[in-house]
Amino acid sequence: MYKIFDTVDEVSHYTAQRLLDKIKALPSAVLGLATGSTMEPVYAQLIKYIQHAPLDLSRLTTFNLDEYIGLSAQHPQSYNYYMYQHLFNQLNIPAQNVHLPDGLTTDIEATCQAYSQAISKRGGLDLQLLGIGTNGHIGFNEPKTCFNSRTHVVELSEQTRIDNGRFFSDQAEVPTHAVTMGIQDILEAKEVILVATGKNKADIMAKLFNSPIDEELPASALKKHNNLTIVLDREAAALLPQHTLKSAI
Ligand code: F6R
Numbered sequence: 001m002y003k004i005f006d007t008v009d010e011v012s013h014y015t016a017q018r019l020l021d022k023i024k025a026l027p028s029a030v031l032g033l034a035t036g037s038t039m040e041p042v043y044a045q046l047i048k049y050i051q052h053a054p055l056d057l058s059r060l061t062t063f064n065l066d067e068y069i070g071l072s073a074q075h076p077q078s079y080n081y082y083m084y085q086h087l088f089n090q091l092n093i094p095a096q097n098v099h100l101p102d103g104l105t106t107d108i109e110a111t112c113q114a115y116s117q118a119i120s121k122r123g124g125l126d127l128q129l130l131g132i133g134t135n136g137h138i139g140f141n142e143p144k145t146c147f148n149s150r151t152h153v154v155e156l157s158e159q160t161r162i163d164n165g166r167f168f169s170d171q172a173e174v175p176t177h178a179v180t181m182g183i184q185d186i187l188e189a190k191e192v193i194l195v196a197t198g199k200n201k202a203d204i205m206a207k208l209f210n211s212p213i214d215e216e217l218p219a220s221a222l223k224k225h226n227n228l229t230i231v232l233d234r235e236a237a238a239l240l241p242q243h244t245l246k247s248a249i
Pocket of ligand 1: 033034035036037038039065066079130131132133134137138139140
C-alpha cells in the first residue's frame, strides 16, 4: 500500500503515529528501527507524541538495522550515537531492550549470528521501519545481496559511501564496511513501513515501482511482503504513474 503526502512533516506525523499505534496496541512490541536523514523528523515527532501523552515503554524492544564497522558507539557518525541523539535519550526504553549491531566486535561472524538469533528469540520483529538508499538498499543490504540473507557484513557500495559522505567531514572517513540485518530478517517482520522523502528518492521509487522482484534491487524483496506500507512525500513520489498517485492519497 502506498501513502503519499504533500510534505515531509505530514509523512513524519503519519509514520510516527503508526509507531505509536503499534506500541499502544502491543506494549511488548519488538520494533526494527532505521537511521538516516529520513528518520530524523519521524523520531522527533514520535518523541513529541510521547512527551505529550506519556506511554509505558518498559516492555518495548528495539533492534536497529545496521552499524558501520570500525566506529565506536561514541563516534558522532555511528548509528549507535545517532539513535541515542535522536530517540533513545528522550525515551524511557530500558537499555537492555535496545539492540544495535556492534561495529567494533572482534568476532564478527558470532556477532552477526547472535544478532539474528536475538531477534528470533524475542519472537521476531512486529514492525520494521525502513528508509531506502538511492541505489535501492534497505538496511545496508546493497544490490545483489541474497534475499535469504541474515545479519552479515557488507562492503558498502561506492554510491552509498558517496551518499553518506555528507555526514562526515571528509569522504575518506566514510567506513568501507558495515554490519546489517539481512533481507530475510527484514522480510520476517510482521509489518514493514518504508519511508522515502525528497526529490533525490524519486528515481529509486519509480525504479522500485516498475521493478520485478530482483536481487539487483534489494528493496524489491519487499514486494513479497503481505503487510507493507510505502510512505512518500510528493517529491519522492513525483515519478510514479499518475494512477498510483491518485489511489494512494
Ligand atoms: C539506515 C539504513 C539505510 C537508510 C538509507 C536512507 O539505518 O538502514 O538503509 O535508511 O540509506 O538514508 P537517508 O534517510 O539518510 O536518505
